[in-house]
Amino acid sequence: MxxxxxxxxxxxxxxxxxxxxxxxxxxxxxxxxxxxAGESLEEALAVAEGLEREGVHAILDLLGEMVRTEAEARAFQGRILELVFSLAERPWPKYISVKPTQLGLDLSEGLALELLRGILREAEPRGVFVRLDMEDSPRVEATLRLYRALREEGFSQLGVVLQSYLYRTEKDFWDLLPYRPNLRLVKGAYREPKEVAFPDKRLIDAEYLHLGKLALKEGLYVAFATHDPRLIAEIRRYTEAMGIPKDRFEFQMLYGVRPEAQKALAREGYTVRAYVPYGEDWxxxxxxxxxxxxxxxxxxxxxxxxx
Structure with missing residues (x-):
């Protein structure tokens, strides 16, 4: 390792x-x-508005995961819907992330599907894009089933995440391709056993670029979520060399991490989003x-x- x-x-x-x-x-x-951003929705919206003034869009995320009761899951759904309704009133791009275990995935896949469906029914007509976050490896398969089920129900404003440090990810990519997913590509942030994840950063980085270029070649919209200057430079070089326009992909970074780099990329005409978390469960x-x-x-x- x-x-x-x-x-x-x-x-x-x-x-x-x-x-x-x-x-x-x-x-x-x-x-x-x-x-x-803070513990309240109002604080998060204020941070998002400040980012918009700097040319960086916000991905708003109510923190919370791995709930233990159905009541907790339904309470989180209510707060996420409050976020959706608040965003609908804003003039800037509307984008949220949700975690499946926040909505009860560990309790019941059916419960998570029901609550996600309820969020999407309110989000789509209000122009709010929903990103279904990916968590640790034992939950990947169920999360992908949720994504496929919701897409088959006709929801189009739903994105998925793939993690380059997992051995399984390229197969997952090909399995998802018929859905033409809006894809966020990350390296992966959870502690994983060596049996399921690449043991070396160089291999993870190489797989990240391989998957990203593969997705672009297949015509998918790709959100490159990384702070690594070397990866960002290679993505820029590759897209320019291949004539891939800037409206076919974007860069995503975390709120508070490399803010000057975020603004610099935005000034150069790239779409940049900052992942803005808020809430008590930080x-x-x-x-x-x-x-x-x-x-x-x-x-x-x-x-x-x-x-």
């Missing part, structure tokens, strides 16, 4: 310790606000951000020392 993946595995393991969680929740609030999200970038660990330590 590469040094990068060893670091990520260690961070995610330590972050699962209840004492570590309590310490970070109690003392790292300043760091949280670097990556999370700890799992923050720990994955720490695991992705070693420099974030130093920010955490500084926050803890400074209170």
């Amino acid at each position: 590469s040094l990068d993946l060893t670091y990520r595995s260690l961070v995610l393991s330590v972050a699962g310790n209840p004492r570590v969680e309590a310490l970070i929740k109690g003392r790292a609030r300043s760091l949280v606000r670097r990556y999370v 700890y799992p999200y923050l720990t994955r951000r720490i695991a992705e970038r070693p420099e974030n660990l130093f920010l955490v330590l500084r926050s803890l020392l400074g209170g």
